[in-house]
Amino acid sequence: MLRLGIVLFPGFQMMNLSVLTVFEFANRVADSPLYDLVLLSEDGGAVQGSSGFAVTTQKFDDSRFDTLIVVGDNDGVLSPPAVIEFLKRSAPTVRRIGSTCTGAFNLAEAGLLAGRRATTHWYFAEKMRRDYPDVKMEEDRIFIIDGPVWTSAGMSACVDLALALVEKDAGVEAARVVARQLVLYHRRAGGQSQFSALLDLEPKSDRIQNALNYAKQHLQAELSVEELAGAAHLSPRQFTRTFRAETGQTPAKAVERLRVEAARLMLETGRHGVDVVARETGFGDRERMRRAFLRAFGQPPQAMARTMRNLM
Incomplete structure (x- = not known):
């Protein structure tokens, strides 16, 4: 089973938690569960999101993960320093590390996007270019995979990223079954434009x-x-x-x-x-x-x- 951690912080964008539903249904359709899902935060306990209610998390420690995903917020602000330090410390030990929406700013601040292709919510792309000129920002993408680093565009694009992770781990057909279970018209390819x-x-x-x-x-x-x-x-x-x-x-x-x-x-x-x-x-x-x-x-x-x- 792959241990997958979702990194949260106060004010995180609640829609980003929809990745959990993708992984939940991947566990349901598989012969045996694929993912052990863990919500993580600096202090553990309840962390309040953008919608005003809280979710329960585990405190950062030295536990090992296969994959870490840091979520975004509504304003493109940096997470607390402890989150950045946790990402820096964990990156060498995980197989993959990624972000949803403006979570890319946290990866950039941790130095994990330097010289890499990345995407984020289109509204904050220019800010990313200005604040982190060493990042190869491509806002006209649903998600981007550059080596072990995965980044997604804003809001609902996190679902496409999660489905791509399932496809990588369990195959195309498993991702298709999950998409059908979630009543998705189709999984958008990473290169698809954010604009319609x-x-x-x-x-x-x-x-x-x-x-x-x-x-x-x-x-x-x-x-x-x-x-x-x-x-x-x-x-x-x-x-x-x-x-x-x-x-x-x-x-x-x-x-x-x-x-x-x-x-x-x-x-x-x-x-x-x-x-x-x-x-x-x-x-x-x-x-x-x-x-x-x-x-x-x-x-x-x-x-x-x-x-x-x-x-x-």
């Missing part, structure tokens, strides 16, 4: 949101204005006018953004060639997709695919 075209577009009405959801689920279709207007239960003329008023973009431009986002994710998994990706995401051919990638990212899909392979 659907979130950026922010339609104000359910009708336009329904049209966008329809488009995302039917990227292989032509997705003409008439088809999208039907999904929104509006006339094509009214749909076009309402869509632009709510999103600031034409339907065609928004569909291209959704296709580019989906194509980028497929390329980042490394399991599909450019022609397959172009076909599956509705571009039809690689040249049309190439032009869209140049507009969106300033580089062709082949170059992005090579970059992703080099980072894996």
Whole structure:
């Protein structure tokens, strides 16, 4: 059984504890429990989180762990000095050490991210660059693995990190089963962007949101204005006018953004060639997709695919 410690401190972000549910269900679906889960803190006992209630922890000591994860808070402030010292002292003795959300600041302060690729909540990425210029910050990532150091983006990305740990320890199928048990649509790959075209577009009405959801689920279709207007239960003329008023973009431009986002994710998994990706995401051919990638990212899909392979 792998002993896994979660490092807490007063004011920690409560959502970060959702990693425990991932490991709990990994224990449930395995033939025998995989993880011995321990909550740790400077003094032990009750530690109050960001939501105002407390959880019970064990005091830091010299016990050995396979994996340590330090959580983040809502403001990107450093943990107490004892937490930093515990991370420094423990790092040489563990197989893996990681962070969720702004917990990366604690790893950085402990000197564990120097010269390494890392990520954190996008809102605090610039602060990380400013405070720790020796960290190779990549805020446009869900999680990053650099040797024995694992870091995740903010909030819900901690679940993706935990599922990746389960996949590493127990295999792909075990992680898939856990994801299904948790009613997750899919496990996001580490290289997937923290940003979403659907979130950026922010339609104000359910009708336009329904049209966008329809488009995302039917990227292989032509997705003409008439088809999208039907999904929104509006006339094509009214749909076009309402869509632009709510999103600031034409339907065609928004569909291209959704296709580019989906194509980028497929390329980042490394399991599909450019022609397959172009076909599956509705571009039809690689040249049309190439032009869209140049507009969106300033580089062709082949170059992005090579970059992703080099980072894996």
